[in-house]
Each structure stands twice: as structure tokens, then as C-alpha cells.
Amino acid sequence: MPSYPFPDTQGHFGQFGGKFVPETLMPALTELEEVFHSAQADPEFQRTLSDYQAHYVGRPTPLYFAARLTEHLGGAKVYLKREDLAHTGAHKINNALGQVLLAKRIGKKRIIAETGAGQHGVATATASALLGLECEVYMGAEDIERQKLNVFRMRLLGAKVTSVTSGTKTLKDAINEALRDWVTTVRNTHYVLGTVHGPHPFPLICREFQRVIGREAREQILTEEGRLPDLLIACVGGGSNSIGLFFDFIEDKTVKMIGVEAGGEGPETGRHAARFAGGVVGTLQGAKSYVLQDKNGQILGTHSVSAGLDYASVGPEHAHLRSTGRVAYTYANDNDALQAFQLLSRLEGIIPALESAHAVAHACRVVPTLPKDQIVIINLSGRGDKDVQQAAKYILPGETF
Amino acid sequence: MNRIEQRFKSLAQQRKAAFIPYITAGDPTLELTARLVPELERAGADIVELGVPFSDPLADGVVNQEAALRALRHDVSLHDILAMVGNLRKTCQTPIVLFTYFNPILAYGLEGFAQDAASAGVDGVLCLDLPPEEASEYCKLMDARNIATIWLIAPTTPEHRIELIAGIARGFIYYVSRTGVTGERESMDTSIKDQVAAIKRHTSTPVAVGFGISKPAHAAEVASCADGVVVGSAIVRLMGQLGDSPEMIPKVCEFVKSLASAAKS
Numbered sequence: 001m002p003s004y005p006f007p008d009t010q011g012h013f014g015q016f017g018g019k020f021v022p023e024t025l026m027p028a029l030t031e032l033e034e035v036f037h038s039a040q041a042d043p044e045f046q047r048t049l050s051d052y053q054a055h056y057v058g059r060p061t062p063l064y065f066a067a068r069l070t071e072h073l074g075g076a077k078v079y080l081k082r083e084d085l086a087h088t089g090a091h092k093i094n095n096a097l098g099q100v101l102l103a104k105r106i107g108k109k110r111i112i113a114e115t116g117a118g119q120h121g122v123a124t125a126t127a128s129a130l131l132g133l134e135c136e137v138y139m140g141a142e143d144i145e146r147q148k149l150n151v152f153r154m155r156l157l158g159a160k161v162t163s164v165t166s167g168t169k170t171l172k173d174a175i176n177e178a179l180r181d182w183v184t185t186v187r188n189t190h191y192v193l194g195t196v197h198g199p200h201p202f203p204l205i206c207r208e209f210q211r212v213i214g215r216e217a218r219e220q221i222l223t224e225e226g227r228l229p230d231l232l233i234a235c236v237g238g239g240s241n242s243i244g245l246f247f248d249f250i251e252d253k254t255v256k257m258i259g260v261e262a263g264g265e266g267p268e269t270g271r272h273a274a275r276f277a278g279g280v281v282g283t284l285q286g287a288k289s290y291v292l293q294d295k296n297g298q299i300l301g302t303h304s305v306s307a308g309l310d311y312a313s314v315g316p317e318h319a320h321l322r323s324t325g326r327v328a329y330t331y332a333n334d335n336d337a338l339q340a341f342q343l344l345s346r347l348e349g350i351i352p353a354l355e356s357a358h359a360v361a362h363a364c365r366v367v368p369t370l371p372k373d374q375i376v377i378i379n380l381s382g383r384g385d386k387d388v389q390q391a392a393k394y395i396l397p398g399e400t401f
Numbered sequence: 402m403n404r405i406e407q408r409f410k411s412l413a414q415q416r417k418a419a420f421i422p423y424i425t426a427g428d429p430t431l432e433l434t435a436r437l438v439p440e441l442e443r444a445g446a447d448i449v450e451l452g453v454p455f456s457d458p459l460a461d462g463v464v465n466q467e468a469a470l471r472a473l474r475h476d477v478s479l480h481d482i483l484a485m486v487g488n489l490r491k492t493c494q495t496p497i498v499l500f501t502y503f504n505p506i507l508a509y510g511l512e513g514f515a516q517d518a519a520s521a522g523v524d525g526v527l528c529l530d531l532p533p534e535e536a537s538e539y540c541k542l543m544d545a546r547n548i549a550t551i552w553l554i555a556p557t558t559p560e561h562r563i564e565l566i567a568g569i570a571r572g573f574i575y576y577v578s579r580t581g582v583t584g585e586r587e588s589m590d591t592s593i594k595d596q597v598a599a600i601k602r603h604t605s606t607p608v609a610v611g612f613g614i615s616k617p618a619h620a621a622e623v624a625s626c627a628d629g630v631v632v633g634s635a636i637v638r639l640m641g642q643l644g645d646s647p648e649m650i651p652k653v654c655e656f657v658k659s660l661a662s663a664a665k666s
Contacts, residue, residue, distance in 0.1 A: 010534055020503055020530045022460040024555035024580055026562065166466055167457065176459045183460060184581035186557060282504045283530065284457065296478040297508030298456040 004250055006320060011200020013320035019199040020283040021179075028186045033201040035106050040208065045105065052097055056130065057087045059212065063220035063377070068347040073367040076230065076374035080350070081217045081245060083381045088123050090353065090382030091213060091241045096123035096192055098209035100131050103190035110189040111135045114178040116143055116171035116237075117307035118150025119353075119382060120194030125159035127192075135159040138177045140170040143307060150386060168301050171311055175285050195238025196315035199286030203315055210244025217377055218248050225375055231366070232257045234379035235358040236329065237273070237308045239315035241381035246327060256328070259318060260362045262304035263331035271303040274331040275314040276322060282313075289316040305334040305394065306354035306387070332361035338394050340364055341384060353382030354391065403547050404496035404524045405572040408447050409607045409628060418624035419573075420661040421609055423450040423500060423633030425468035427477030429645040431485045437650055442495040444654040445661025450527070450631065451486075453479055453501035460502075460529045462584030464634040468641060479505045479514070483521040490522035498525040498551060498572070511542055519546035525572040527551035533569060540569060549573075554600055556580050556592065567604035573629055574600060577612045584634045585615035594626040617663035624664040632660050 006013045019029055039045040053059040062082045070078045083091040096113075103111055111128045113135070115121030121137040128135035137154055141163045144151050154161050167173035175198075182191040196203040196210075221229050232249060234242035236259040249255045264272030272278065275290040282291035284299060292300045292312040304310040321327040332340075337354055340361035345351045352360060359378050367376055384391070392401050402410070412419050422441055426434050438449050454469035454477055461469070479501075486497055499518070506514050506528065518526065526548055531539065533552065543550045549572025554563055557580055567574065578593050579586060590613075597608050610623045611631030620630045639656055643649040 018535050019532060020535060021532065022529050022555070022577075023532060023553040023562075023566075024460075024557050024577060026532055027557045027559055166463070167470075172457065176457055179459045180462075180582045186580065280508075282507055283502075284504060285459065286530075291504070293504065293508060295508065296476075296480070297505035298473060299504075 006317065007200060007204055011204065013317045014323060016287070016289050016316035016319040017200055017203060018288050019286060020288065021199045021286050022183060024183045025186060025199070029199055029201065031106065035102060036201055036205050039102055039105055045101070049098060049101060053212065057093050057097065058085060060216040060220070061085050063217055063224065066348050069344065072347055073364060075367040075372065076370035076376045077372070078363060078367060079221065079375065079377045080380045081213060081377055083213060083241065083379060084350070084352065084356070084383035088126050089385065090119045090123070091210060091244060092120045092123035092194060093126065094212055094244065095194065095206045095209040095240060096120065097127045099190070099192040099205065100124065100127035100133060103133065104131055106190060108188055108190040109134060110185065111192055112138065112178050112181050112189055113192045113194060114138050114171065114174040115194065116174070116310060117386065118143070118147045118154065119308060119386065121159070121161070122150055122153050122157070124192045125154040125157035128159065129157045137161050138164050138174040138181070140168070140174050141165045142169040143171065146307070146390070147386070171307070172299065179285065195240040196243050196317055197238040197285065197287055197289070197313060203287065203317055206240050207243045207247060207317065210240050211247045213241065213244035213379065214246060214248035217245060221375065221377065228252050228255055229375040229377045230254070230256060230370070231374070231376045233260065233359045233363050233376065235260045235309060235355045235381060236314060236318060237262070237311055237355060239318045241379050243315065243317055245377070245379040250326060257326070258362060259327055259329045260358045261329060261331040262306060262309035262358060263333035264303040266333055267331065272331070273302040273304045273310050273312070275312070276329045277331055284313045287313070287316045289313050289319045305337060305390065306358065308353065308355040309358065330362060332358040336361035338391060341391055342395065350380065351384035351388070352380055353384050354387045356381045403549060404494065405448060405498070405549050408496050409573060412447065417665050418627060419447040419609065419629035420445055420620070420664040421448045421450055421629050421631040422446050422636050422657050423452060423631060424640065425452040425454055425465065425472055425637055426482045426485070427454055427472030427475070428468040428640060429471065430475070431477055431481055433645060433649065435485050435489050437653065438489060438495055439493040440650055440654050441657055444657040445665070446495065446657060448496040448498060450498045450500045450633070451482065453482060453499055453505055455502040455505060458502065460582055462582045462634060464638045464641070465583050468637045471641070479509050483517050483523070486523055487521035496524045497522070498527055499523055500527050501529065503528050503531045511539055515542035515546045515548065519548055523548060525549035525551045527553070527575060529553070533565060551575055553577050556590070556596060563600055564603050567600060567606065570604060570606045573607040573609045574604070575631065576600060576608055576610045576627070578610050579613045581612065583612055585638070586613035589613065589619050589622055593623060597627050617659045620660045621663040621666055630664045
């Protein structure tokens with residue numbers, strides 16, 4: 001897309017992005033960039049990737065008209081992009097599979113990844129099993145405690161899960177530990193970063209592997225409705241599912257886009273992960289973007305009912321799209337997300353991931369205000385089976401499962 | 402010429418290597434850091450590296466991470482550290498390098514930081530996660546205030562990057578002796594000598610070696626092929642064990658003395 005030249009060759013999206021890493025990693029990032037561009041231009045690599053997408057991941061995922069939700073909200077027509085139906089239950093597999101194929105191309109024998117709730121860890125362990133590479137996943141000790149089933153899934157898939165006990169013992173610390181591993185083992189190891197964050201070229205690579213979401217959705221809605229949608233809604237943690245949906249619509253100026261962050265207990269309480277509402281520009285884990293930090297530049301702890309949105313920074317391309325006004329950002333609180341989680345389950349028989357429920361929650365606010373001839377697409381980025389225990393604690397307090 | 406450059410010049414005349422201890426500023430307290438710096442110089446330190454504690458130190462091993470957390474528990478900030486250095490300068494002229502991550506500097510404001518660091522008497526800044534590609538504005542501000550921008554070179558750094566970094570380096574170049582994070586190692590990498598020589602082909606700026614050096618024997622080995630020896634985690638670990646006990650300063654200085662004299666033998 002010539003009129004959208006981001007990132008530039010240094011990995012900048014306007015003033016955001018870049019490579020803020022120790023010197024040891026700089027050559028590996030350059031190598032990764034070169035291999036990625038050569039893979040992008042190689043029809044054989046593209047054929048392999050799309051074969052796996054079709055026969056292993058189950059793409060294209062459906063674009064589903066949510067008739068009962070549409071009727072309930074009484075405004076625009078609502079479609080759901082069903083990433084929850086992709087293999088392993090979320091969009092994460094798109095990036096994990098692409099990057100593990102890249103690692104194989106570079107000739108690296110070992111894969112590492114970070115994970116919060118475990119979805120990216122499971123996706124990376126899956127892709128590593130598929131392609132026969134050794135895999136180690138770093139996970140915060142607290143997240144391991146909260147997501148025992150996903151820990152077992154990763155082990156079942158042959159991955160080693162390493163507990164991270166430093167810092168806040170959550171996703172941010174798992175990323176630090178994965179980067180420490182990578183600084184040490186960079187010669188034989190590829191780090192599969194799970195979102196559109198981190199140093200260049202990760203935000204670019206992850207976006208390119210997730211773009212398939214929007215590419216399919218665009219074709220599907222044109223077939224179904226004969227026209228482009230009016231509004232896209234997606235949740236934003238690091239921001240990979242939302243960039244994936246938004247990117248192929250960026251040049252379609254009539255299509256509005258909204259990213260929904262985790263408001264937690266409300267930005268005013270300090271217990272949230274709404275980086276645009278509460279953060280300032282800083283550098284964290286390789287990228288310049290919005291960061292939740294104190295006045296001295298120390299990174300703050302975050303909170304969300306959804307582990308996948310519970311991160312102190314946001315992908316640099318989102319910071320850029322916000323600064324140009326192309327994408328609007330808002331947030332949904334824990335309670336809104338939990339309401340939407342139940343509403344979609346009852347009305348459509350689809351239990352969404354708590355992350356995706358944030359997008360549904362915002363749709364519940366905005367769709368009723370839109371005329372009936374308008375079209376909204378929500379990215380249903382993942383399935384909610386992983387969240388039922390967590391959700392039950394909030395929805396049915398006092399009952400044990 | 403600032404204090405770092407002067408120190409290397411006079412050491413070169415004596416054909417001696419610089420000994421550079423690293424401590425985390427504010428661990429156990431900033432007051433003890435201020436008392437320790439001149440004592441370190443008396444024990445043989447030529448330059449002192451002060452670590453600025455950061456919540457997410459991704460290039461550091463466990464020992465330095467824990468020291469940073471101890472300092473952050475009583476909210477030691479970059480402002481506090483600059484104020485401490487400013488005070489120290491009334492009585493102490495030890496060359497001081499700040500060893501930091503970029504975000505605390507960004508939060509401080511680049512221009513304000515350059516100005517305040519210079520007036521406090523900071524001689525050099527090593528920013529671990531700021532590569533030259535991202536640093537043009539930062540370098541200009543530091544150069545204008547005569548603060549040396551110190552760069553890392555790693556075993557993975559290819560020749561063309563060595564050339565790039567050597568071209569902009571001031572004060573000294575910090576060669577990371579191991580592919581990895583900070584922390585003590587049992588033995589030193591045998592390639593150090595060749596790597597230091599490779600850097601020296603591109604620059605006359607002194608080259609100090611660090612990451613992993615923990616024993617007097619390592620210090621002596623490294624000093625034979627480099628212009629300076631940096632020891633961090635081994636000192637920081639000892640400080641963590643001693644905390645704010647009255648034994649801390651004498652014991653740390655005794656250890657530093659053994660390292661410094663090995664480096665200068």
C-alpha cells in the first residue's frame with residue numbers, strides 16, 4: 001500500500017515503534033527482517049503458509065451474521081468474524097504458525113515464546129509440534145496458577161513451560177524473561193513474539209501474518225452485502241487481532257474503526273489496562289508507544305478480567321493510527337465485558353473469549369445508535385472456553401465449580 | 402576532555418587498565434551510595450558506574466534485577482540520583498557513568514536530563530536499550546553538554562556495526578564479553594582478546610570489558626587485553642547480602658581492592 005508507508009525501514013510508525021533493545025539483539029532483528037522479506041517474496045513460502053492455513057488452521061474463518069444480536073441491539077447489522085473457530089481457538093495461531101515457519105527457514109532449531117493467558121503459548125507450542133521444533137514458553141507464576149489447563153495443554157503439545165517469578169509475575173515479566181533468554185541464545189533460537197509490539201520487525205511481521213483476518217472479512221462482506229462495512233470493532237491488548245482486521249480496510253476511508261482497551265475496574269481506579277486513556281509515550285520491551293507508567297518512568301501494574309488485554313503498553317502502530325485519527329480507541333470495563341460475555345452466549349450460542357467480549361461490549365453501546373442499513377463487523381478473536389472458570393467467579397460468586 | 406577521558410589518558414601513560422565497579426544507585430539507600438562512591442575510588446576504582454533502577458530490566462540477570470527492586474521499594478528516581486551526584490561533586494571527583502534503560506530518561510525529558518545530568522557532574526551515560534539508530538537527538542544533546550555517550554558492542558555485533566558504533570563512541574566502548582544478560586560466570590570467554598582487537602582496529606577510544614567478570618583472576622586476564630574492566634553483579638550480590646550493615650562499605654571495598662589490584666597487576 002504505497003499511500004500508507006508504515007513502518008519505515010527503521011521500523012517507525014510516525015514517532016512510534018523502532019528498535020529499543022540491547023546491542024546483542026540488533027543483528028538478530030536485522031536477520032529476521034531480511035528473512036521475513038525474502039519469505040514474503042517467495043511463492044513457495046506463501047504456498048506452504050496458505051496450505052497450512054486452509055487445511056490445518058481451518059481458514060477462511062466464517063463471517064457470521066448475528067441475527068439475534070442484531071435484533072436485540074435494534075440498530076446496525078452485526079457480523080462476527082469468527083477467529084474463535086480457528087485451530088487452537090483464537091487468532092494467535094495465524095502469527096505463531098507464520099513465525100515458526102520463518103524460524104525453520106532461518107534454520108533455528110529452538111522456539112521460545114511468552115504467554116499471558118496461555119493462548120499464544122498454546123498456539124506457538126502447536127506450531128512447534130507441527131513443524132518439529134523444540135519449544136519453551138515463559139509464563140508468569142501468577143498466570144500459571146490462574147491458567148492451569150493451558151499450562152497442561154502446552155506440555156501435552158511437547159513444550160516446556162517455564163515459570164517466571166520476577167517482577168509482577170505476569171505477562172510483562174514473561175516477556176522480559178523471554179527477551180533475556182533470547183539475548184543469551186539468539187544464535188540458535190527464534191523468539192515468537194505474540195503481538196504487534198516489541199522491536200521492529202515484530203510489529204510488522206505479526207501484522208502481516210494477521211492481515212488474513214481483514215483480507216477475508218473484506219471479501220466475505222462484499223460477497224454477502226455487496227458493499228464495505230461502516231464500522232469495525234476489535235479489542236486491543238498488544239493489538240494483533242485488531243490490526244489483523246483493520247489493516248486491509250485502512251485505505252477505505254468510509255470504514256470507521258474502533259479499538260477497545262481493557263478498562264478494568266475503571267481508569268479512575270488505577271486498576272486497568274487502558275493505555276490510551278491513562279498512559280504516556282514511553283519505551284517498553286523494544287518499542288516506543290503509549291505506556292502505563294509513573295512520573296519517573298517506572299512501569300505500572302495493570303488489571304483486567306481478561307489476561308490477554310492485561311499489558312502496560314500497546315502496539316506502536318495503534319499509537320500511530322490513533323495520532324492520525326484513522327482509528328478511534330475507547331475502553332470497556334470488566335463488568336461491561338462480563339455482561340457481553342453472557343449476552344453473546346445466550347443470544348447466539350457463542351461463548352466469546354473475555355478479550356473479544358470487550359469488543360462486543362462496545363458494540364452493545366454503539367450499534368443501537370446506528371441506522372439499520374449500516375453494517376458493523378466485530379472481530380470475535382477467540383473462544384471463551386478458557387475463561388469459563390474465571391467468569392464463573394464473577395458471575396456466580398460463592399458457587400464452586 | 403571530561404573526567405572519563407582524562408582518567409583513561411593518565412592510565413594509558415602508566416600503561417594500566419581502568420577498574421570500573423558497577424553498583425545500583427539507591428541499594429540499599431542513596432545515602433549509602435553517596436558514601437560508597439569515594440570509598441570505591443580509594444579502593445582502586447577509576448570510574449564508577451551507577452545503575453539507575455528500572456522496573457523492567459530486560460538486559461539484567463537476577464542479581465541486578467533484585468538490587469533494582471530493592472532501590473525501587475523506596476522509590477529511588479532518576480531525579481534523586483542526579484541530586485545525589487550533584488551533592489557528591491562538592492567533595493568527590495570520581496568519574497561517574499550512569500547505566501540505565503531509556504524509559505526513565507524519556508520520562509524525565511531528554512533535554513532536561515542532559516542539562517541536569519551535566520550540572521550534577523555526570524560524565525557519561527550508557528543507555529542499555531537505546532541503539533545508535535534511535536539515538537541521534539539524544540547524542541546531540543549529550544555531546545552539547547560534554548557527557549560521553551557510552552555504547553555497547555556485543556559478541557554478535559558484525560564488523561559494519563562495530564565501525565558505526567566506534568565512529569560515534571565517546572569516553573569508552575563497553576564490550577559485552579558474553580552473549581547474554583549481566584551476571585557472574587565461572588570462566589571468561591576465550592574470544593575476548595580477538596574481539597577487543599577487532600574493535601580497536603576501528604577506533605582509538607578505550608575499550609572496557611564487562612558482563613560476567615566476578616573474580617580477581619578474570620579481572621587480570623581481561624586487563625591484559627583491554628583498557629578497562631567492569632565488575633557489576635559480583636559486587637551487587639555482596640551488597641545485597643550485607644544490606645545496610647556497618648560492614649557493608651569496608652567489605653565491599655576490600656573486594657573491590659582485590660579486583661582493582663588484579664586489574665592493575
